[in-house]
Amino acid sequence: MLARIVYAVNWYNIGAVLPMLGRQLPATTFELGLVLGAFLLGAGIFQVPAGFAALRWGNRSVSIFAVFLMGAFSLASAFSPNWVVLAAFRFGAGAGAAFFFAPALGLVTSYYPVGTRGPVIGLFNSGFSIGSGIGLFGGALLGETYGWPAALLAGGVVLLVMAVVSLLTLPRTDPVPERRGLRKLWDAATPILRSRSIWALSVGTAGLWAAYYIAAQYFIDFASAVHPGWSIALAAALPTVMIILEIPSAPIGGWLGERSGAMHRQILFWGIASGVGILLIPYLPIVGLIALFAFLGVADGIVFAILYLLPSYLPEAHGETLALGLSFLNSIQIFLGSGLAVAFGYLAETLGYTVAWWFAGAVALAPLSLLYWVTGRRGAVANPALRRPAGPRAVRAPNRPA
Numbered sequence: 001m002l003a004r005i006v007y008a009v010n011w012y013n014i015g016a017v018l019p020m021l022g023r024q025l026p027a028t029t030f031e032l033g034l035v036l037g038a039f040l041l042g043a044g045i046f047q048v049p050a051g052f053a054a055l056r057w058g059n060r061s062v063s064i065f066a067v068f069l070m071g072a073f074s075l076a077s078a079f080s081p082n083w084v085v086l087a088a089f090r091f092g093a094g095a096g097a098a099f100f101f102a103p104a105l106g107l108v109t110s111y112y113p114v115g116t117r118g119p120v121i122g123l124f125n126s127g128f129s130i131g132s133g134i135g136l137f138g139g140a141l142l143g144e145t146y147g148w149p150a151a152l153l154a155g156g157v158v159l160l161v162m163a164v165v166s167l168l169t170l171p172r173t174d175p176v177p178e179r180r181g182l183r184k185l186w187d188a189a190t191p192i193l194r195s196r197s198i199w200a201l202s203v204g205t206a207g208l209w210a211a212y213y214i215a216a217q218y219f220i221d222f223a224s225a226v227h228p229g230w231s232i233a234l235a236a237a238l239p240t241v242m243i244i245l246e247i248p249s250a251p252i253g254g255w256l257g258e259r260s261g262a263m264h265r266q267i268l269f270w271g272i273a274s275g276v277g278i279l280l281i282p283y284l285p286i287v288g289l290i291a292l293f294a295f296l297g298v299a300d301g302i303v304f305a306i307l308y309l310l311p312s313y314l315p316e317a318h319g320e321t322l323a324l325g326l327s328f329l330n331s332i333q334i335f336l337g338s339g340l341a342v343a344f345g346y347l348a349e350t351l352g353y354t355v356a357w358w359f360a361g362a363v364a365l366a367p368l369s370l371l372y373w374v375t376g377r378r379g380a381v382a383n384p385a386l387r388r389p390a391g392p393r394a395v396r397a398p399n400r401p402a
Contacts, residue, residue, distance in 0.1 A: 001127045003067055006162045007100055008131025009138075010074045010093060010155040011039075012243075015217035016139030016236055017148035019224050024148065027083040029221065033345020036217055038087040040338030042094025047331030050099040051192075051324030052185055059107035059323055060170055063100055068163040070096025075156025078149040101330055106323035107170070109312060115258065117312060122254030122305035129246030129301065136216065136243060140236040191316035192325045197374045198311065201264075202332035204370035205307060207363035208271045209333045210340035211278050212300050214360050215293070216242060218344065219281075222353050226282075238293045245297030253305030263310045264374040270299040271368050279361030282354040310374070
């Protein structure tokens with residue numbers, strides 16, 4: 001949980017100092033979009049290799065390596081002489097993020113039995129929200145006080161400390177990884193790569209993922225351009241409200257997912273409402289923006305808790321292949337999201353922020369129809385021993401070995 005929090009700090013601390021980077025490196029809005037996109041590109045490209053690495057070396061080993069790798073590149077980012085070098089370092093930090101996410105989530109799920117993982121996955125995911133809020137608001141304060149390098153430096157140092165702490169404290173619950181050649185690894189991965197449900201989840205929520213990311217990362221720069229009287233701290237406060245409300249809503253989302261007959265319908269409901277809300281960002285006054293970002297926080301927490309729970313109930317993504325399934329999902333999602341984030345920056349630079357927000361809302365809404373291809377159901381369907389009796393005469397099924 002602590003590693004997840006610090007990991008998230010290094011996703012969002014750079015968004016807090018974007019205006020400073022633009023002035024001091026210097027960089028245009030489009031070039032800053034390339035810096036943000038470079039991180040997402042690294043996080044997207046290395047997701048699937050992370051899943052294969054977890055199959056080969058185990059979730060625990062890969063997770064700890066990832067924290068160290070991300071920390072090293074985040075630390076180096078603080079010493080970037082220009083935006084091109086910064087983008088390169090952020091690409092490396094994104095690679096570290098990729099190697100952490102799915103193996104760490106796979107390790108967490110290994111601590112809990114089927115049917116009880118939803119709230120735990122939501123709680124673990126809320127660690128990302130806690131870290132995001134610290135990175136966004138704390139990064140803004142550090143940047144205003146000591147300059148933008150201080151925000152990036154602090155995030156990298158704490159990540160390296162957490163790599164050591166994780167090495168000393170994380171329980172060794174992984175089975176001894178089987179020594180597999182490339183052929184056996186590929187055979188184990190084939191059901192994941194061919195899964196219609198994984199593809200539908202990945203592509204169907206990629207625009208929604210990008211829209212949440214854009215709202216949190218770009219809003220400060222948008223507010224600086226449209227509301228020049230606002231301080232950076234005030235502008236950062238609104239997406240921070242969003243991130244804070246993800247913390248309690250994520251466990252609730254996992255709880256809802258465990259009790260939903262078809263979890264993809266929950267994602268669809270909250271996703272449509274979020275996309276419509278993002279379309280309204282250019283038109284809302286401060287009170288409306290506060291309410292909108294509060295809603296987006298609740299929706300974001302619920303959506304991604306369910307999204308990361310659902311693959312654990314797909315027959316092709318259980319046990320040791322869960323990390324690969326999650327990494328494949330995240331790879332498609334983040335890879336497409338990085339392109340959408342860059343496109344948002346380009347539209348904001350050339351056509352203005354109003355058109356850019358229209359774009360963000362549209363890409364959140366358009367792919368959601370693909371979720372109807374998802375076949376995963378809650379644990380009660382996958383595990384008959386957990387099925388709720390249909391009525392007073394129903395007899396509980398006896399426990400049977402898996």
